[in-house]
Amino acid sequence: MKYSSNVNKEMTVKLLDWFYANKRDLPWRHDVRPYSVWISEIMLQQTVIRSVISYYKKWMKRFPDVHILAKAGEKEVLTMWEGLGYYSRARNILKCAHQLIGLYKGTIPDEYDKLIRLPGIGDYTASAILSIAYKKPYPVMDANVNRVARRILALKSWDLFIKKEVADLLKKIISSKDPGGFNEAVMELGQRVCLVDTPLCSQCPVSGHCVSYKKNLQDRIPEKKNLQIKSRETLLPILITENRKSILVFEKKRGVLQGLWMFPGISRTGGYAERMEQFIEKNISDDFEKHGKLTVRTHHYTRFAEKLFPFIYSVRKPGKKLKEDWMWIPFRELEKYPFPSVYRRILQDVEEYMKNL
DNA sequence: AATTCGGGGAC
DNA sequence: GTCCCAGAATT
Structure with missing residues (x-):
């Protein structure tokens, strides 16, 4: 050897x-x-x-x-x-x-x-x-x-x-x-x-x-890996019921973060509010009201950075039939559902925002 | 053999 | 912001 x-x-x-x-x-x-x-x-x-x-x-x-x-x-x-x-x-x-x-x-x-x-x-x-x-x-x-x-x-x-x-x-x-x-x-x-x-x-x-x-090489070994960080921006339309007791979330059934819960996300390219509202009309209800936006949260992963832009909407009557895996969940039950950390952080922001709504 | 996964902390 | 961490699974 x-x-x-x-x-x-x-x-x-x-x-x-x-x-x-x-x-x-x-x-x-x-x-x-x-x-x-x-x-x-x-x-x-x-x-x-x-x-x-x-x-x-x-x-x-x-x-x-x-x-x-x-x-x-x-x-x-x-x-x-x-x-x-x-x-x-x-x-x-x-x-x-x-x-x-x-x-x-x-x-x-x-x-x-x-x-x-x-x-x-x-x-x-x-x-x-x-x-x-x-x-x-x-x-x-x-x-x-x-x-x-x-x-x-x-x-x-x-x-x-x-x-x-x-x-x-x-x-x-x-x-x-x-x-x-x-x-x-x-x-x-x-x-x-x-x-x-x-x-x-x-x-x-x-x-x-x-x-x-x-050989006095200890500061040069091992060499740095030089990672490339990709970034992405995502819109988060956050939907709450009119009585402000429940929030719309879904379980991710496949791919990354499988088995965890989150909000619907829309890639932020081109149109802005229009795309979120089209999304809500198509999937949730025609009868909604727009509220404010929350703090933008950036989340860093190993080779990846995602910037999340959360917006609050309330829905008067959930008209459309919800997609499979989507649920209205009362805020007090959210602790029993696993969320990725950045989504848990945004949930805190939502509850804080609702105190002043 | 290289990429994905997808949090968090120390700077 | 960047880099790293008592790695495994997938392609």
Whole structure:
């Protein structure tokens, strides 16, 4: 192996010593049941620890084990997930719970090939469950491990990063007694020492093994990814009943944000108010009244920014038959429906606006 | 192999 | 505003 000279078993001991001297108190570290490891690892996919902690605690209180989880409905599960993002994770957790009951009597398999076939579980999560819950020597490859490995091996461009090669290397040095501790050690090192910008090499237990540090390249590795952000503008005609007790929303049945609820949106190109009002006449009712507009809310996603322009209309008599999946929902029941965060924010704006209507 | 997914926080 | 995060699924 081309890179292995500087990567050796000495690192294993140094990493573990550093980890147990600096280990943080995180809620999932008090409970290494396979179930808890599974849930926490799914929540942590592409999501920072700080955001996950409160969701994890709330989840374990409501769904302490897989049997209780498997009896829950998708709407409640998605509502518990509201604000965490990447909602297919929540739908897959429920799907996976059903499969665990059906295939494995509610236990979580301790074999890679079985785990990897379950919904929402890929290479990372399978390895995390095997190493942390079952103490099997499977190295994890997440964003932290990726960055730490790239720095240690001085792999500058992303093209040179060969995943399998690094995985093989980690497999050689992972602790056989404490594989979970080893994996958590590398991840925590990436999080707290081997930072994206300005790594704290003076605090690093394995700087002596790091080629980037030796060559003083640590600030230039890895290279920036240079994302391209696309933007979009959307009109939101928000319809409330004349008595101001209910609001029109629909459930998204397919595509992105599947299973979540939102307001109808119209792409903001060309005509403006006319298009919203045509939309209302066609789909809801001829008898409506226009009120004001709300604060414009911009929402940023990974490669995407959407600017939402909400307008309030009230409908005197809902004449037209509503499309499938659309419902008038009383404001007091909205908390039971999962909304994407930006829509939840706009709902707050609507209620605030109605106080002065 | 590359893109989608579509939240949130730190700057 | 930009970049990143205990990635998986899809094409």
